[in-house]
Amino acid sequence: MTATIWSTYGYRITSTYGWRSDPFTGNRTWHTGIDLVKSHQAPILSFTEGIVLHARMGVAGSGFGGFGNVVAIQANDGALLCYAHLDSIMVQTGQVVKAGQTIGTQGSTGRSTGSHLHFEVRSRSTPSYGFKTDTHPETYLLKTMKTETTTKPIPISIQNKYICNGTYLNGITYAPLRLLGERLGANITWNGVSAAVNGKHVSEAKMKDGQLYVPVRVFEQLLHVKVNWTGKEIYITT
Ligand SMILES: [Zn+2]
Known part of the structure; x- marks a missing residue:
């Protein structure tokens, strides 16, 4: 189970949550999170829906000292999800x-x-952004995904005309790339291992039931359309 959830998101684990030997001092220290790797400057996606409480360099004494560029997002259940050491911040x-x-x-x-x-x-997110209230990140995400997961189809429309259904997987809503892309006049190519839209490589794509799906936010950027999501339905406007 441990490796699976992170690899679903395209990560490999380099250090787990809990006691470890500190990489700088060698002393036994408590690792307050999990270390995950895609590749340098790869996009980091929010695991959950939420509101951004912190989006800048962590200042000493703030609860994020030494964390570098940190985005902290308060999820709907009140937990604070912290993404640290970021190269750039986009929220x-x-x-x-x-x-x-x-x-x-x-x-x-x-x-x-x-x-x-x-x-x-x-x-918790106060005081000091909930410093020292860290909890097991994997247990938290698995619990959250379980309560969020739904088998209900998510209708997707373009200019208010229903086209097809999206799918929901591990907290992320996906849209079928080819069906929607071609409706929007894009040139979609697929060579069996990777896809391209108008010649641009697509990251974060997933195969499901013989269809290629991409997260709706990736779709929005690739096709240069506006995607509105009510939580139940997705509206695409050109
Ligand atoms: Zn770490």
Whole structure:
């Protein structure tokens, strides 16, 4: 189970949550999150829906000292999900983000020995952004996914005309790329291992029932359309 959930999102684990030997001092220290790697400057997507409470360099004494560039998102259940050592930040404090939305890129800012994502879940967001209320990130996500997962289809329309259904997987809403892309006049190519839209490589794509799906936020960027999501339905406007 441990490796599976993270690999679903395209990560490999380089350090788990809990006691470990500190990479700088060698002392036995508590690792307050999990270290995950895609590749340097790869897009980091929010695991959950929520509101951005912090989106800048972590300042000493704030609860994020040494964390480098940190995006902290308060999920609907009140937990604070922290994405640290980011190379760049793509959201602002106060912004509402969807699960699967790109919030920054993987980096090595702050107290870090190499490019990775330090992902931490805090059960509270005050004081000091809930510093020292860290909880097991995997247990938290599995619990959250379970309560969020639905088998209900998500209708997708273009200019208010129903086209097809999207699918929901591990907190991220996916749209079928070829069906919608071709409706929007894009040239979709697929060589069996990777897809391209108008010649541009598609990351984060998944095969399901013989169809190629991409997260709706990725779709929005690739096709240069506006995607509105009510939580039950998806509206695409050109
Ligand atoms: Zn870490």
